[in-house]
Amino acid sequence: MAWDEALVNKVGEEHHAAAVEGRIIDYTQALHEAVTLALEKYPEAFLLGQGVDDPSGMFGVTRGLAEKFGESRIFDVPLSEEGITGICVGAAIAGMRPINFHNRPDFLLLAMNQLIAHASKTHFLDNGQSTVPMVVWAAIGRGWGSGAQHSQAIQGLLLGVPGLKIVMPSTAADAKGLFLQAVADNNPVLIFEHRWLMKKKGPVPEGYYTTAFGKGVYRRRGKDLTIVGTSHALQLALQAADEVAKEGFQTDVIDLRTLKPLDEQIIFESVEKTGRLLVVDTGWMMGGACAEIACVVAEKSFHSLKAPVRRLGLPDVPAPAGYSLEQIYYPDAGRIAKVIREMCQRKNGGR
Amino acid sequence: MARYKYQGLGYQGMEKLDLPPDLLVSMFFSMLRIRMVEEAVEAKYPEDQMKTPIHLVIGQEAAAVGSAFALNKEDYSLISHRTHGNYLARGSDLNAMIAEFFCKVTGCAGGKGGSMHLFDKNAGVVFASSICAGSIPVATGMALSSMMKNEKRTTVAYFGDGAAEEGVLWESLNFAVLKKLPIIYFCENNFYSVQTPLYKRQPDGVHLFEKARGFGVPSETVDGNNVIKVYEAVRKASLRAKQGGGPSFIEAVLYRWRAHGGAGDDSKTGYRDVAEREHWQQVCPIELFYRYLLSRGLLDPEKRETMRAKIDKEIVGAFKFAENSPLPEERDLYRYVYAE
Numbered sequence: 001m002a003w004d005e006a007l008v009n010k011v012g013e014e015h016h017a018a019a020v021e022g023r024i025i026d027y028t029q030a031l032h033e034a035v036t037l038a039l040e041k042y043p044e045a046f047l048l049g050q051g052v053d054d055p056s057g058m059f060g061v062t063r064g065l066a067e068k069f070g071e072s073r074i075f076d077v078p079l080s081e082e083g084i085t086g087i088c089v090g091a092a093i094a095g096m097r098p099i100n101f102h103n104r105p106d107f108l109l110l111a112m113n114q115l116i117a118h119a120s121k122t123h124f125l126d127n128g129q130s131t132v133p134m135v136v137w138a139a140i141g142r143g144w145g146s147g148a149q150h151s152q153a154i155q156g157l158l159l160g161v162p163g164l165k166i167v168m169p170s171t172a173a174d175a176k177g178l179f180l181q182a183v184a185d186n187n188p189v190l191i192f193e194h195r196w197l198m199k200k201k202g203p204v205p206e207g208y209y210t211t212a213f214g215k216g217v218y219r220r221r222g223k224d225l226t227i228v229g230t231s232h233a234l235q236l237a238l239q240a241a242d243e244v245a246k247e248g249f250q251t252d253v254i255d256l257r258t259l260k261p262l263d264e265q266i267i268f269e270s271v272e273k274t275g276r277l278l279v280v281d282t283g284w285m286m287g288g289a290c291a292e293i294a295c296v297v298a299e300k301s302f303h304s305l306k307a308p309v310r311r312l313g314l315p316d317v318p319a320p321a322g323y324s325l326e327q328i329y330y331p332d333a334g335r336i337a338k339v340i341r342e343m344c345q346r347k348n349g350g351r
Numbered sequence: 352m353a354r355y356k357y358q359g360l361g362y363q364g365m366e367k368l369d370l371p372p373d374l375l376v377s378m379f380f381s382m383l384r385i386r387m388v389e390e391a392v393e394a395k396y397p398e399d400q401m402k403t404p405i406h407l408v409i410g411q412e413a414a415a416v417g418s419a420f421a422l423n424k425e426d427y428s429l430i431s432h433r434t435h436g437n438y439l440a441r442g443s444d445l446n447a448m449i450a451e452f453f454c455k456v457t458g459c460a461g462g463k464g465g466s467m468h469l470f471d472k473n474a475g476v477v478f479a480s481s482i483c484a485g486s487i488p489v490a491t492g493m494a495l496s497s498m499m500k501n502e503k504r505t506t507v508a509y510f511g512d513g514a515a516e517e518g519v520l521w522e523s524l525n526f527a528v529l530k531k532l533p534i535i536y537f538c539e540n541n542f543y544s545v546q547t548p549l550y551k552r553q554p555d556g557v558h559l560f561e562k563a564r565g566f567g568v569p570s571e572t573v574d575g576n577n578v579i580k581v582y583e584a585v586r587k588a589s590l591r592a593k594q595g596g597g598p599s600f601i602e603a604v605l606y607r608w609r610a611h612g613g614a615g616d617d618s619k620t621g622y623r624d625v626a627e628r629e630h631w632q633q634v635c636p637i638e639l640f641y642r643y644l645l646s647r648g649l650l651d652p653e654k655r656e657t658m659r660a661k662i663d664k665e666i667v668g669a670f671k672f673a674e675n676s677p678l679p680e681e682r683d684l685y686r687y688v689y690a691e
Contacts (some may be wrong), residue, residue: 017399046499068541072499077526078522078525078526078529080519080522080523080525080526082488082518082519082522083486083488083491083519083522083523083526084522084524084526085488086485086487086488086489086491086492087488087489087491087492087495087523087526088492088517089488089489089492089493090429090478090488090489090492090493090494090495090496091492091493091495091496091499091689092492093477093478093489093492093493094427094492094493094496094497094500095496095500096496096499096500098492105532112486112520113482113485113519114489116486117480117482117485118482122478123687123688123689123690124463124687125460125463125464125468126459126460126461126464126468126478127459127463127464127687128461128472128480128686128687128690129463129470129472130472130477131690132690133531133690162688163688163689165689174644186690186691187689187690205641272385
C-alpha cells in the first residue's frame, strides 16, 4: 500500500525542521540502538514476540538482533498472548528481564489477566519478595484501514492499574532513553509507541542514557494556554501550536513522556501561569488519559483555572476502517488549532 | 450414589520400589501434619479471627506430599488457591501461614495476600495465584529462566481440573514442549470446580492426561491417594526435566472431602452425593498409607501418637504466634506497590 507509506514518510519529514543539534536519526533507528544497548548491558535481558526475528523485524526495530545476540535471546513465539505474558512474568520473577514485543496493543487485550492479576500485583502480593522487571512494547496502529481491532490505543484502560508503568514517547531521543529506562526499571513497564512516529527523525544522543519516568518536559513555551499530552497526539499539538503562534496565541506544550507515573507538578506549574488546559491523547476521551489528567487538575489545581478544561482525544466510538471516516474520527492538527483558538479567543474576548 | 469412585489399587506391590524407610515415615508425618493443620484451621474458622477465604485440602494430602518430597530444595513450586498442602509439604513456615490467615503483618505475605497467596521462597514456594490456571504460564516462564541460565532446576505448576479448562494451560504446554522446558504440570483432579462436577465441564471419557499427551508431552495419570505413586511419578518427571527431556504432565486423581470454600462439607446441598464423599473417606490417603507402613513395621500406634503430639504442639504455637502478632499499619498498605 503506497498511500500509507507515503503518509508515514510525510509525518517523518514534518517536525525535525525545528533547529536541532546533534546526530539526526529516525525513530526506529533510535529504538534499534536502545534495544541493542539494553541487551548488551543486561545479560539477563531477552527479547520475544511474534515476528521479532522475521525479516521486517518489528518496523526495523529488532532487525538483525537475532543474528547479533543469538536465537536463545531473541526469539519468535506462538500466538499465545496470555501464555507469553505469563511466561514473561515468571521469567522476570526468576531474575530475567524479558522484553515482549507486540505489533499492536490490541493483542494485549488477550493478556490482560497476566498483566493485571500478576505482572502488576506480584510485588505487592508477596510483600516485596519478588520483583517483575519486564517490558511490554507495542505500537499503536492508527490508519491503513486497521479499524476497530487493529488500531486501538488502550493506555486509558490500563491507567488505573496500580503496579504498572505506562510510557508513551513522542521523539526519537525519548524513545531510546525511555526504552532504556524501562529495561532498567524493576517493575512491569508498558511502552506504547505510535506507528506514525516510526519514521520521525530527530537528534538522538549516542551511547547509553536513560530518560526518567514521571518527568514531563516543555516542548514549547507560551503564556496563553497549556497543552498536555504524549506520543503522536503531542506531535499534532505541536503542529497546531506552531499554526496558532502565527496568530499570536502562545502555548505551553508539555510532553508528559509517561502517563504512569504522571508528572502532575509540571502541569500545575504551567496551568498556574496560563489558567487554561487542553489535554490531548491518542486514546478515547472517556475514562482515559484525557479524563484523568483533566480530573487531577480540577481536583488539585482548580484555583488556577480561568476556563473549563478541554480534552481532545477519540470520541466514545470504535475506530472505523475506512479512510474517509478515519479522517472524521481522529483529531488532526487543524482541529487542535481550532480548539486552541476557541479557548484563547474566549480569554481575549472575556467570555 | 458415588459418581466418581476411587480407581486405585492401594499400596499393593509398593515395597518393590525400595524407598528409604526414613523417607516414607517423613512423608507420613507431613501428610498427618497437613491434615491436622487443616482440621485446626477448620475448627477455629467459625471464631472469625481468620478473615480470609479458606480452601481446605483435606483428602488431598498424598498428592501434595508425594510431589513435594520428590523435589529438591532448589526446585520451584507455583501454587493455586487450594494450596495449604502444597505450601506445607515443602517445609514452608507454618507460623507465617497461620499469621497470614489472621491477616497479620508476620504472615507470609504481610497480611496482603490472604490464604490464596502463600509463599515461602526459602522453601521453594515462589508464587501463588488465586486465578484458576493463572500461575501455569508464570511457572512456564520460571522454567524458561532456568533453561536460559542453565540451572538444574525443576519447576512444578500445581492446578486443578478446573484450570484445565482455561486456554492458558494449553498455551503453556505448547510452549514448554516447543522449548523443552524443565517443568511438571501437576493437575490435582478432584472432580469438582466449586460445586460443578467434572462431567458438566468436560466430556466424559476424554481424560485430562490424554489431552495433554496430544500436545506432545509425556503424560500419565496416577492414584492421587497413593503418596508413593505420586512421589515416583514426580521423581521421574523431575529427573527427565533436569536431564533436558522437557516437560511432563501428571494428573493425580483424588477427592476433596470438604466444600470448595470454608469449613465443613456441603454435599448436602445436593451437587454431589454424600455417599460419594463417604466412599472416598473409606480410602483416606493417610489411613491407607498408615496401614501400609504399619504392615511394614515402620509405624505403630505409639509412634503415630508421638507424631500427633508433636504436630499439636506446633499448631498451638502457630496459632499463638498469629494471635499475638500485630496487624499491618497504614504505611504497610502503600509499601511494595512498586519495586525500587
